[in-house]
Amino acid sequence: MTTEDWGQIPIGAPDDLHQLYKIEQPFIDLYKRIADCPACELARFRSKTVPGSGSKTSKLMLIGEGPGQKEDELGLPFVGRSGQFLEKMLLSIGLSRQDVYITNVVKCRPPDNRDPHSQEINACDNFLQEQIAIVNPTMIATLGRISMSIWFPNEKISQIHGEVKRIDGRLIMPMYHPAAALRNGSLRKTVQEDFLKIEKILMETK
Ligand code: SF4
Incomplete structure:
Protein backbone atom coordinates (compact mmCIF):
# COMPACT_ATOMS: atom_id res chain seq x y z
CA MET A 1 0.00 0.00 0.00
CA THR A 2 1.38 3.40 -0.86
CA THR A 3 0.34 6.81 0.37
CA GLU A 4 -1.68 7.24 -2.81
CA ASP A 5 -3.88 4.19 -2.36
CA TRP A 6 -3.74 4.03 1.42
CA GLY A 7 -7.13 4.07 3.07
CA GLN A 8 -9.03 2.86 0.01
CA ILE A 9 -11.82 0.51 0.83
CA PRO A 10 -12.02 -2.52 -1.47
CA ILE A 11 -14.93 -2.35 -3.93
CA GLY A 12 -17.89 -4.35 -2.66
CA ALA A 13 -16.60 -4.50 0.89
CA PRO A 14 -19.30 -5.20 3.48
CA ASP A 15 -20.46 -2.43 5.81
CA ASP A 16 -18.56 -3.77 8.80
CA LEU A 17 -15.34 -3.51 6.79
CA HIS A 18 -16.10 0.14 6.12
CA GLN A 19 -16.32 0.57 9.88
CA LEU A 20 -12.87 -0.96 10.28
CA TYR A 21 -11.38 1.43 7.76
CA LYS A 22 -12.66 4.42 9.69
CA ILE A 23 -9.68 6.26 11.06
CA GLU A 24 -9.17 9.57 12.76
CA GLN A 25 -6.31 11.88 13.42
CA PRO A 26 -3.62 11.40 14.70
CA PHE A 27 -3.65 7.93 13.18
CA ILE A 28 -4.01 9.29 9.65
CA ASP A 29 -0.53 10.84 9.67
CA LEU A 30 0.97 7.81 11.37
CA TYR A 31 -0.62 5.32 8.97
CA LYS A 32 0.65 7.31 5.99
CA ARG A 33 4.18 7.15 7.36
CA ILE A 34 3.82 3.40 7.86
CA ALA A 35 2.47 3.02 4.30
CA ASP A 36 5.64 4.64 2.96
CA CYS A 37 8.06 2.90 5.33
CA PRO A 38 11.05 1.15 3.73
CA ALA A 39 12.88 0.54 7.03
CA CYS A 40 13.17 -3.24 6.91
CA GLU A 41 13.16 -6.12 4.49
CA LEU A 42 9.45 -6.81 4.98
CA ALA A 43 8.66 -3.76 2.85
CA ARG A 44 9.62 -5.86 -0.19
CA PHE A 45 6.99 -8.50 0.45
CA ARG A 46 3.90 -6.53 1.41
CA SER A 47 0.82 -5.85 -0.70
CA LYS A 48 -0.52 -3.44 1.89
CA THR A 49 0.79 -2.23 5.19
CA VAL A 50 -1.36 -3.20 8.16
CA PRO A 51 -1.01 -0.39 10.66
CA GLY A 52 -3.86 -1.12 13.07
CA SER A 53 -7.53 -0.46 13.65
CA GLY A 54 -9.95 0.50 16.36
CA SER A 55 -10.56 3.14 18.96
CA LYS A 56 -7.92 5.76 19.70
CA THR A 57 -9.32 6.12 23.22
CA SER A 58 -9.65 2.46 24.15
CA LYS A 59 -8.58 1.25 27.55
CA LEU A 60 -7.53 -2.04 25.97
CA MET A 61 -4.93 -2.54 23.28
CA LEU A 62 -4.28 -5.92 21.66
CA ILE A 63 -0.92 -6.55 20.02
CA GLY A 64 -0.32 -9.53 17.75
CA GLU A 65 2.75 -10.60 15.81
CA GLY A 66 2.42 -9.64 12.17
CA PRO A 67 -0.12 -9.59 9.34
CA GLY A 68 -1.11 -12.81 7.58
CA GLN A 69 -2.26 -13.26 4.00
CA LYS A 70 -5.78 -11.89 4.44
CA GLU A 71 -4.53 -8.94 6.48
CA ASP A 72 -1.92 -8.16 3.81
CA GLU A 73 -4.68 -8.18 1.17
CA LEU A 74 -7.02 -5.89 3.08
CA GLY A 75 -4.61 -3.73 5.09
CA LEU A 76 -6.45 -4.55 8.32
CA PRO A 77 -5.28 -6.57 11.33
CA PHE A 78 -6.93 -9.81 12.42
CA VAL A 79 -9.46 -10.20 9.62
CA GLY A 80 -8.85 -13.89 8.85
CA ARG A 81 -9.86 -16.92 10.92
CA SER A 82 -7.79 -15.73 13.89
CA GLY A 83 -9.63 -12.43 13.71
CA GLN A 84 -13.01 -14.15 13.79
CA PHE A 85 -11.95 -16.05 16.89
CA LEU A 86 -10.63 -12.87 18.46
CA GLU A 87 -13.92 -11.08 17.76
CA LYS A 88 -15.80 -13.95 19.37
CA MET A 89 -13.64 -13.67 22.48
CA LEU A 90 -14.15 -9.90 22.61
CA LEU A 91 -17.89 -10.35 22.22
CA SER A 92 -17.88 -12.79 25.14
CA ILE A 93 -16.77 -9.93 27.39
CA GLY A 94 -19.12 -7.38 25.86
CA LEU A 95 -16.67 -5.70 23.49
CA SER A 96 -16.58 -5.31 19.73
CA ARG A 97 -13.39 -4.84 17.80
CA GLN A 98 -14.27 -1.17 17.33
CA ASP A 99 -14.16 -0.77 21.13
CA VAL A 100 -10.51 -1.79 21.35
CA TYR A 101 -7.35 -0.93 19.46
CA ILE A 102 -5.70 -3.80 17.56
CA THR A 103 -2.27 -3.84 15.97
CA ILE A 132 0.74 3.07 22.48
CA ALA A 133 1.39 6.75 23.23
CA ILE A 134 -1.65 7.83 21.16
CA VAL A 135 -4.11 5.30 22.56
CA ASN A 136 -2.63 5.45 26.06
CA PRO A 137 -4.38 2.21 27.09
CA THR A 138 -4.79 1.15 30.70
CA MET A 139 -4.14 -2.41 29.64
CA ILE A 140 -2.19 -4.13 26.87
CA ALA A 141 -2.81 -7.77 26.00
CA THR A 142 -0.01 -9.31 23.98
CA LEU A 143 -1.18 -12.04 21.61
CA GLY A 144 1.48 -14.69 21.16
CA ARG A 145 5.10 -15.01 22.24
CA ILE A 146 6.53 -12.45 19.77
CA SER A 147 4.67 -9.48 21.22
CA MET A 148 5.01 -10.94 24.72
CA SER A 149 8.80 -10.85 24.35
CA ILE A 150 8.74 -7.03 24.12
CA TRP A 151 7.83 -6.89 27.82
CA PHE A 152 8.80 -10.39 28.95
CA PRO A 153 11.84 -11.41 26.88
CA ASN A 154 12.90 -14.32 29.04
CA GLU A 155 9.55 -15.87 29.92
CA LYS A 156 7.55 -18.74 28.50
CA ILE A 157 4.01 -18.02 27.42
CA SER A 158 2.80 -21.32 28.88
CA GLN A 159 3.95 -20.12 32.29
CA ILE A 160 2.84 -16.49 32.36
CA HIS A 161 -0.25 -16.21 30.11
CA GLY A 162 -3.12 -14.58 31.96
CA GLU A 163 -0.84 -12.98 34.56
CA VAL A 164 -0.89 -9.22 34.75
CA LYS A 165 2.15 -7.09 35.49
CA ARG A 166 2.27 -3.33 35.86
CA ILE A 167 5.07 -1.99 33.66
CA ASP A 168 5.67 1.73 33.07
CA GLY A 169 2.23 2.53 34.45
CA ARG A 170 0.31 0.07 32.28
CA LEU A 171 -1.11 -3.35 32.94
CA ILE A 172 0.42 -5.89 30.57
CA MET A 173 -1.13 -9.34 30.14
CA PRO A 174 0.46 -11.99 27.92
CA MET A 175 -2.03 -14.22 26.12
CA TYR A 176 -1.84 -17.00 23.57
CA HIS A 177 -2.24 -15.93 19.96
CA PRO A 178 -5.74 -16.73 18.60
CA ALA A 179 -4.08 -18.81 15.84
CA ALA A 180 -2.57 -21.06 18.52
CA ALA A 181 -6.03 -21.59 19.99
CA LEU A 182 -7.36 -22.47 16.54
CA ARG A 183 -4.54 -24.96 15.97
CA ASN A 184 -4.79 -26.49 19.41
CA GLY A 185 -8.37 -26.83 20.62
CA SER A 186 -7.29 -27.40 24.21
CA LEU A 187 -6.04 -23.79 24.37
CA ARG A 188 -9.45 -22.30 23.55
CA LYS A 189 -10.72 -22.62 27.09
CA THR A 190 -7.48 -21.09 28.36
CA VAL A 191 -7.89 -18.12 26.03
CA GLN A 192 -11.53 -17.73 27.07
CA GLU A 193 -10.53 -17.71 30.73
CA ASP A 194 -7.83 -15.11 30.08
CA PHE A 195 -10.38 -12.90 28.34
CA LEU A 196 -12.60 -13.12 31.41
CA LYS A 197 -9.64 -11.85 33.44
CA ILE A 198 -9.40 -8.88 31.08
CA GLU A 199 -13.08 -8.14 31.62
CA LYS A 200 -12.61 -8.22 35.40
CA ILE A 201 -9.58 -5.93 35.28
CA LEU A 202 -11.27 -3.43 32.99
CA MET A 203 -14.28 -3.34 35.34
CA GLU A 204 -12.00 -2.73 38.31
CA THR A 205 -10.16 0.09 36.58
CA LYS A 206 -13.31 1.92 35.45
S1 SF4 B 1 7.55 -3.97 9.05
FE1 SF4 B 1 6.97 -2.53 7.43
S2 SF4 B 1 6.37 -0.65 8.51
FE2 SF4 B 1 7.54 -1.91 9.95
S3 SF4 B 1 9.68 -1.21 9.80
FE3 SF4 B 1 9.44 -2.94 8.37
S4 SF4 B 1 8.91 -1.96 6.42
FE4 SF4 B 1 8.55 -0.42 8.01
Whole structure:
Protein backbone atom coordinates (compact mmCIF):
# COMPACT_ATOMS: atom_id res chain seq x y z
CA MET A 1 0.00 0.00 0.00
CA THR A 2 1.38 3.40 -0.86
CA THR A 3 0.34 6.81 0.37
CA GLU A 4 -1.68 7.24 -2.81
CA ASP A 5 -3.88 4.19 -2.36
CA TRP A 6 -3.74 4.03 1.42
CA GLY A 7 -7.13 4.07 3.07
CA GLN A 8 -9.03 2.86 0.01
CA ILE A 9 -11.82 0.51 0.83
CA PRO A 10 -12.02 -2.52 -1.47
CA ILE A 11 -14.93 -2.35 -3.93
CA GLY A 12 -17.89 -4.35 -2.66
CA ALA A 13 -16.60 -4.50 0.89
CA PRO A 14 -19.30 -5.20 3.48
CA ASP A 15 -20.46 -2.43 5.81
CA ASP A 16 -18.56 -3.77 8.80
CA LEU A 17 -15.34 -3.51 6.79
CA HIS A 18 -16.10 0.14 6.12
CA GLN A 19 -16.32 0.57 9.88
CA LEU A 20 -12.87 -0.96 10.28
CA TYR A 21 -11.38 1.43 7.76
CA LYS A 22 -12.66 4.42 9.69
CA ILE A 23 -9.68 6.26 11.06
CA GLU A 24 -9.17 9.57 12.76
CA GLN A 25 -6.31 11.88 13.42
CA PRO A 26 -3.62 11.40 14.70
CA PHE A 27 -3.65 7.93 13.18
CA ILE A 28 -4.01 9.29 9.65
CA ASP A 29 -0.53 10.84 9.67
CA LEU A 30 0.97 7.81 11.37
CA TYR A 31 -0.62 5.32 8.97
CA LYS A 32 0.65 7.31 5.99
CA ARG A 33 4.18 7.15 7.36
CA ILE A 34 3.82 3.40 7.86
CA ALA A 35 2.47 3.02 4.30
CA ASP A 36 5.64 4.64 2.96
CA CYS A 37 8.06 2.90 5.33
CA PRO A 38 11.05 1.15 3.73
CA ALA A 39 12.88 0.54 7.03
CA CYS A 40 13.17 -3.24 6.91
CA GLU A 41 13.16 -6.12 4.49
CA LEU A 42 9.45 -6.81 4.98
CA ALA A 43 8.66 -3.76 2.85
CA ARG A 44 9.62 -5.86 -0.19
CA PHE A 45 6.99 -8.50 0.45
CA ARG A 46 3.90 -6.53 1.41
CA SER A 47 0.82 -5.85 -0.70
CA LYS A 48 -0.52 -3.44 1.89
CA THR A 49 0.79 -2.23 5.19
CA VAL A 50 -1.36 -3.20 8.16
CA PRO A 51 -1.01 -0.39 10.66
CA GLY A 52 -3.86 -1.12 13.07
CA SER A 53 -7.53 -0.46 13.65
CA GLY A 54 -9.95 0.50 16.36
CA SER A 55 -10.56 3.14 18.96
CA LYS A 56 -7.92 5.76 19.70
CA THR A 57 -9.32 6.12 23.22
CA SER A 58 -9.65 2.46 24.15
CA LYS A 59 -8.58 1.25 27.55
CA LEU A 60 -7.53 -2.04 25.97
CA MET A 61 -4.93 -2.54 23.28
CA LEU A 62 -4.28 -5.92 21.66
CA ILE A 63 -0.92 -6.55 20.02
CA GLY A 64 -0.32 -9.53 17.75
CA GLU A 65 2.75 -10.60 15.81
CA GLY A 66 2.42 -9.64 12.17
CA PRO A 67 -0.12 -9.59 9.34
CA GLY A 68 -1.11 -12.81 7.58
CA GLN A 69 -2.26 -13.26 4.00
CA LYS A 70 -5.78 -11.89 4.44
CA GLU A 71 -4.53 -8.94 6.48
CA ASP A 72 -1.92 -8.16 3.81
CA GLU A 73 -4.68 -8.18 1.17
CA LEU A 74 -7.02 -5.89 3.08
CA GLY A 75 -4.61 -3.73 5.09
CA LEU A 76 -6.45 -4.55 8.32
CA PRO A 77 -5.28 -6.57 11.33
CA PHE A 78 -6.93 -9.81 12.42
CA VAL A 79 -9.46 -10.20 9.62
CA GLY A 80 -8.85 -13.89 8.85
CA ARG A 81 -9.86 -16.92 10.92
CA SER A 82 -7.79 -15.73 13.89
CA GLY A 83 -9.63 -12.43 13.71
CA GLN A 84 -13.01 -14.15 13.79
CA PHE A 85 -11.95 -16.05 16.89
CA LEU A 86 -10.63 -12.87 18.46
CA GLU A 87 -13.92 -11.08 17.76
CA LYS A 88 -15.80 -13.95 19.37
CA MET A 89 -13.64 -13.67 22.48
CA LEU A 90 -14.15 -9.90 22.61
CA LEU A 91 -17.89 -10.35 22.22
CA SER A 92 -17.88 -12.79 25.14
CA ILE A 93 -16.77 -9.93 27.39
CA GLY A 94 -19.12 -7.38 25.86
CA LEU A 95 -16.67 -5.70 23.49
CA SER A 96 -16.58 -5.31 19.73
CA ARG A 97 -13.39 -4.84 17.80
CA GLN A 98 -14.27 -1.17 17.33
CA ASP A 99 -14.16 -0.77 21.13
CA VAL A 100 -10.51 -1.79 21.35
CA TYR A 101 -7.35 -0.93 19.46
CA ILE A 102 -5.70 -3.80 17.56
CA THR A 103 -2.27 -3.84 15.97
CA ASN A 104 0.77 -6.02 15.40
CA VAL A 105 4.44 -5.82 16.30
CA VAL A 106 5.35 -5.53 12.60
CA LYS A 107 3.09 -3.78 10.12
CA CYS A 108 4.11 -5.74 7.01
CA ARG A 109 3.56 -9.42 6.33
CA PRO A 110 6.57 -11.68 6.84
CA PRO A 111 6.92 -14.04 3.84
CA ASP A 112 5.29 -17.45 4.31
CA ASN A 113 3.99 -16.21 7.66
CA ARG A 114 7.38 -16.76 9.29
CA ASP A 115 8.13 -15.11 12.61
CA PRO A 116 9.39 -11.55 12.25
CA HIS A 117 13.14 -11.28 12.81
CA SER A 118 14.48 -9.22 15.68
CA GLN A 119 15.85 -6.48 13.37
CA GLU A 120 12.38 -6.18 11.78
CA ILE A 121 10.73 -5.95 15.19
CA ASN A 122 13.25 -3.30 16.22
CA ALA A 123 12.79 -1.35 12.99
CA CYS A 124 9.01 -1.25 13.51
CA ASP A 125 9.07 -0.58 17.22
CA ASN A 126 8.91 3.21 16.88
CA PHE A 127 5.51 2.85 15.20
CA LEU A 128 4.24 0.56 17.94
CA GLN A 129 5.46 2.93 20.64
CA GLU A 130 3.74 5.81 18.88
CA GLN A 131 0.48 3.86 18.78
CA ILE A 132 0.74 3.07 22.48
CA ALA A 133 1.39 6.75 23.23
CA ILE A 134 -1.65 7.83 21.16
CA VAL A 135 -4.11 5.30 22.56
CA ASN A 136 -2.63 5.45 26.06
CA PRO A 137 -4.38 2.21 27.09
CA THR A 138 -4.79 1.15 30.70
CA MET A 139 -4.14 -2.41 29.64
CA ILE A 140 -2.19 -4.13 26.87
CA ALA A 141 -2.81 -7.77 26.00
CA THR A 142 -0.01 -9.31 23.98
CA LEU A 143 -1.18 -12.04 21.61
CA GLY A 144 1.48 -14.69 21.16
CA ARG A 145 5.10 -15.01 22.24
CA ILE A 146 6.53 -12.45 19.77
CA SER A 147 4.67 -9.48 21.22
CA MET A 148 5.01 -10.94 24.72
CA SER A 149 8.80 -10.85 24.35
CA ILE A 150 8.74 -7.03 24.12
CA TRP A 151 7.83 -6.89 27.82
CA PHE A 152 8.80 -10.39 28.95
CA PRO A 153 11.84 -11.41 26.88
CA ASN A 154 12.90 -14.32 29.04
CA GLU A 155 9.55 -15.87 29.92
CA LYS A 156 7.55 -18.74 28.50
CA ILE A 157 4.01 -18.02 27.42
CA SER A 158 2.80 -21.32 28.88
CA GLN A 159 3.95 -20.12 32.29
CA ILE A 160 2.84 -16.49 32.36
CA HIS A 161 -0.25 -16.21 30.11
CA GLY A 162 -3.12 -14.58 31.96
CA GLU A 163 -0.84 -12.98 34.56
CA VAL A 164 -0.89 -9.22 34.75
CA LYS A 165 2.15 -7.09 35.49
CA ARG A 166 2.27 -3.33 35.86
CA ILE A 167 5.07 -1.99 33.66
CA ASP A 168 5.67 1.73 33.07
CA GLY A 169 2.23 2.53 34.45
CA ARG A 170 0.31 0.07 32.28
CA LEU A 171 -1.11 -3.35 32.94
CA ILE A 172 0.42 -5.89 30.57
CA MET A 173 -1.13 -9.34 30.14
CA PRO A 174 0.46 -11.99 27.92
CA MET A 175 -2.03 -14.22 26.12
CA TYR A 176 -1.84 -17.00 23.57
CA HIS A 177 -2.24 -15.93 19.96
CA PRO A 178 -5.74 -16.73 18.60
CA ALA A 179 -4.08 -18.81 15.84
CA ALA A 180 -2.57 -21.06 18.52
CA ALA A 181 -6.03 -21.59 19.99
CA LEU A 182 -7.36 -22.47 16.54
CA ARG A 183 -4.54 -24.96 15.97
CA ASN A 184 -4.79 -26.49 19.41
CA GLY A 185 -8.37 -26.83 20.62
CA SER A 186 -7.29 -27.40 24.21
CA LEU A 187 -6.04 -23.79 24.37
CA ARG A 188 -9.45 -22.30 23.55
CA LYS A 189 -10.72 -22.62 27.09
CA THR A 190 -7.48 -21.09 28.36
CA VAL A 191 -7.89 -18.12 26.03
CA GLN A 192 -11.53 -17.73 27.07
CA GLU A 193 -10.53 -17.71 30.73
CA ASP A 194 -7.83 -15.11 30.08
CA PHE A 195 -10.38 -12.90 28.34
CA LEU A 196 -12.60 -13.12 31.41
CA LYS A 197 -9.64 -11.85 33.44
CA ILE A 198 -9.40 -8.88 31.08
CA GLU A 199 -13.08 -8.14 31.62
CA LYS A 200 -12.61 -8.22 35.40
CA ILE A 201 -9.58 -5.93 35.28
CA LEU A 202 -11.27 -3.43 32.99
CA MET A 203 -14.28 -3.34 35.34
CA GLU A 204 -12.00 -2.73 38.31
CA THR A 205 -10.16 0.09 36.58
CA LYS A 206 -13.31 1.92 35.45
S1 SF4 B 1 7.55 -3.97 9.05
FE1 SF4 B 1 7.54 -1.91 9.95
S2 SF4 B 1 9.68 -1.21 9.80
FE2 SF4 B 1 9.44 -2.94 8.37
S3 SF4 B 1 8.91 -1.96 6.42
FE3 SF4 B 1 6.97 -2.53 7.43
S4 SF4 B 1 6.37 -0.65 8.51
FE4 SF4 B 1 8.55 -0.42 8.01
